[in-house]
Amino acid sequence: MKLAFSAEDEAFRAEVRSFLAAELPPGLARREAAGFHNKRDTVHPWQQRLYARGWAAPNWPAEFGGAGWSPIQRYIFELECGLANAPEYSLIAMSMAGPVLCRFGSPELQHEFLEPMLKGDCWFCQGFSEPQAGSDLASLRTRAVRDGDEYVITGQKIWTTDAHMADYMICLARTDAEVKPQAGLSMIIMPMDAPGVTVRPIDTIDGDAHVNEVFIEDVRVPVHYLIGEPNSGWTQAKYLLGHERTHNAYLGMLRRYLARIPALIDDELCRGLPAAEAGEYRRRHARLAIDVDALEWSVLRVLAGEEGPALGAAASAISIRGAAYLLRATDLEMAILGPQVVPRFAPDDGTPLVAGAPPAAAGRTTQYLYWWAATIFGGSDEIQRNIIWSTLFR
Ligand SMILES: Cc1cc2nc3c(=O)[nH]c(=O)nc-3n(C[C@H](O)[C@H](O)[C@H](O)COP(=O)(O)OP(=O)(O)OC[C@H]3O[C@@H](n4cnc5c(N)ncnc54)[C@H](O)[C@@H]3O)c2cc1C
Numbered sequence: 001m002k003l004a005f006s007a008e009d010e011a012f013r014a015e016v017r018s019f020l021a022a023e024l025p026p027g028l029a030r031r032e033a034a035g036f037h038n039k040r041d042t043v044h045p046w047q048q049r050l051y052a053r054g055w056a057a058p059n060w061p062a063e064f065g066g067a068g069w070s071p072i073q074r075y076i077f078e079l080e081c082g083l084a085n086a087p088e089y090s091l092i093a094m095s096m097a098g099p100v101l102c103r104f105g106s107p108e109l110q111h112e113f114l115e116p117m118l119k120g121d122c123w124f125c126q127g128f129s130e131p132q133a134g135s136d137l138a139s140l141r142t143r144a145v146r147d148g149d150e151y152v153i154t155g156q157k158i159w160t161t162d163a164h165m166a167d168y169m170i171c172l173a174r175t176d177a178e179v180k181p182q183a184g185l186s187m188i189i190m191p192m193d194a195p196g197v198t199v200r201p202i203d204t205i206d207g208d209a210h211v212n213e214v215f216i217e218d219v220r221v222p223v224h225y226l227i228g229e230p231n232s233g234w235t236q237a238k239y240l241l242g243h244e245r246t247h248n249a250y251l252g253m254l255r256r257y258l259a260r261i262p263a264l265i266d267d268e269l270c271r272g273l274p275a276a277e278a279g280e281y282r283r284r285h286a287r288l289a290i291d292v293d294a295l296e297w298s299v300l301r302v303l304a305g306e307e308g309p310a311l312g313a314a315a316s317a318i319s320i321r322g323a324a325y326l327l328r329a330t331d332l333e334m335a336i337l338g339p340q341v342v343p344r345f346a347p348d349d350g351t352p353l354v355a356g357a358p359p360a361a362a363g364r365t366t367q368y369l370y371w372w373a374a375t376i377f378g379g380s381d382e383i384q385r386n387i388i389w390s391t392l393f394r
Pocket residue numbers: 125126127128129130131132133134135136158159160161162211373376377378379380381382383386
């Protein structure tokens with residue numbers, strides 16, 4: 001096992017840094033640093049620059065337009081993007097629907113969707129969760145019934161991130177009710193502008209509306225929008241959910257917070273923060289930095305493929321720790337800034353609402369409240385603990 005970055009890796013890091021310095025639009029980086037959810041049109045120019053460089057899809061196979069990087073290079077890219085305040089863009093298309101289409105899609109589907117996804121012209125949402133089926137996805141009830149050359153889809157999805165901005169949904173639906181639950185599911189691409197699709201926003205605790213309910217009433221979809229074989233949806237869903245083993249470490253984001261917190265403490269000291277309080281914040285920062293270093297080592301061990309059969313458990317542990325540290329980091333920022341962060345619904349151009357507050361105050365409450373969701377989405381902490389238990393101890 002080799003945990004140090006090689007000279008080639010460091011050269012790659014330098015290349016990524018200079019690209020980010022030259023190409024990342026400063027206004028977009030400011031918005032991202034302030035922690036606001038990005039709209040499609042605000043991130044589009046950034047995705048186009050990445051596309052022009054051939055870097056839009058770090059985790060796709062090169063033959064489909066992926067960057068052709070090693071796992072370590074992908075990791076370095078993610079880390080540097082986090083530090084430079086580069087936003088995530090079209091997450092579901094690039095990290096979920098895209099890899100599934102590369103692996104399981106017909107050549108026709110690959111031709112229709114992959115290039116537009118890379119360019120940022122085609123956004124997807126992920127329609128898995130339902131009101132009675134989140135952790136227990138196999139119990140989902142949305143059904144797709146074949147009628148000639150079409151599937152007719154009926155049901156309801158919930159918590160669908162970006163459904164209001166997406167062109168298509170990768171919809172997990174029941175195509176056979178007679179077999180055991182996992183064996184009767186299929187993954188079908190559903191146009192979001194098809195008659196019968198209704199998207200209703202859900203207001204979340206962070207004061208935004210980025211998740212939605214999606215009501216699907218007799219929506220007709222051509223049969224060739226089925227991904228892979230009928231009733232193979234469970235295999236594809238597992239592939240999709242396990243595709244990015246280390247993303248949920250959020251190390252790019254954590255390094256971003258760690259890098260800016262000392263300056264925040266210094267700034268607040270000048271504004272009259274008691275030295276003893278500042279000392280306590282510095283201790284909290286140092287403890288978090290040590291924990292994040294340890295998390296990074298765990299991620300590198302996973303990337304080095306040293307975990308063997310326990311790989312799934314390691315990914316789950318990383319996810320739990322990543323979410324917890326994000327909350328510690330954002331809680332610390334909130335504590336340092338004190339009452340200056342109180343307004344929750346700051347304007348999304350990054351302007352702080354309290355007179356005299358530093359720019360860092362903007363969006364802090366929003367960001368802190370949002371990160372609680374990281375303990376739920378992509379598999380709640382409890383479910384991750386079940387995976388760890390069943391992998392290691394049963
Ligand atoms: C911000 C956000 C964005 C999301 N985006 C999407 C999206 O784009 N697409 C999508 O399909 N879904 C999305 N989700 C949904 C997410 O995947 C589910 O919320 C998650 O899987 C949990 O399911 P649930 O909400 O139905 O809770 P439940 O499964 O009902 O769980 C409720 C509680 O019970 C616990 N629990 C359940 N079963 C067990 C068990 N067997 N053992 C121990 N504890 C258990 C859970 O951990 C949780 O604490 C999103 C969620 C959030 C919060």
